[in-house]
C-alpha cells in the first residue's frame with residue numbers, strides 16, 4: 695500500500711506535474727491484519743473532505759493501519775460478490791487477496807479537458823506499482839480494464855461526475871492458465 699503513496703521527490707510520482715488526484719477504493723477479501731471490507735487510500739489529504747461529501751454518509755471513515763498510511767476503513771463486509779459483479783463478472787476480482795478501483799478527481803478533466811490523459815497516466819503508474827510490488831512478494835496482479843463504472847459509483851454512493859473510477863486491479867495468488875503458452879521475451883522464431 696505504501697508503494698502507492700505519491701511523493702513529489704521519488705519516481706515514478708515525480709513525473710506527474712500535479713498533486714495526486716487518484717485514490718484507490720479497495721475491496722479487501724483476504725489480507726492478514728485487515729478485516730474484509732471496503733477501504734479507501736486517500737493519496738492526497740486535501741481530497742478527504744470532498745471524498746467524504748461525495749460518498750455514502752454511513753461510511754465509517756475509520757483510520758486504520760500504520761500512522762503514516764492514509765488508509766480509511768469504510769465498511770466491514772464480504773465484498774467478493776460485489777467486486778466480481780463490478781469487474782464484468784470476472785472471478786479474479788473475488789478470488790484474490792484484494793481488488794480495487796481507482797477513483798479519480800474528474801472535475802480536473804471537466805474543467806481542463808487536456809488533463810484527462812494525466813488522470814489515466816496516474817492510474818497507469820498505480821497499476822505498474824501494483825504489478826511490481828505483487829511480483830516482489832510472490833503474488834500476482836492483473837489490471838482489470840473491464841468493469842462497470844456506474845455500478846462502482848452506485849456502490850460508493852457517488853451521484854455526480856466529480857469522482858470517476860478509471861481503472862481497476864486485483865492482487866492475489868496466481869493460477870496458471872494451462873491453455874496459454876509462454877515464450878521468453880524477444881524470442882526469435884525459427
Ligand SMILES: Cc1cc2nc3c(=O)[nH]c(=O)nc-3n(C[C@H](O)[C@H](O)[C@H](O)COP(=O)(O)O)c2cc1C
Pocket residue numbers: 784786836837838839840841
Ligand atoms: C489496461 C489493462 C486492462 C486489462 N483488463 C483485464 C481484464 O479486464 N481482465 C483480465 O483478465 N485481464 C486484464 N488485463 C490483463 C491482461 O489480460 C494480461 O494478463 C496482461 O496484459 C499480461 O499479459 P501479456 O503479457 O500477454 O500482455 C488487463 C491488462 C491491462 C494492461
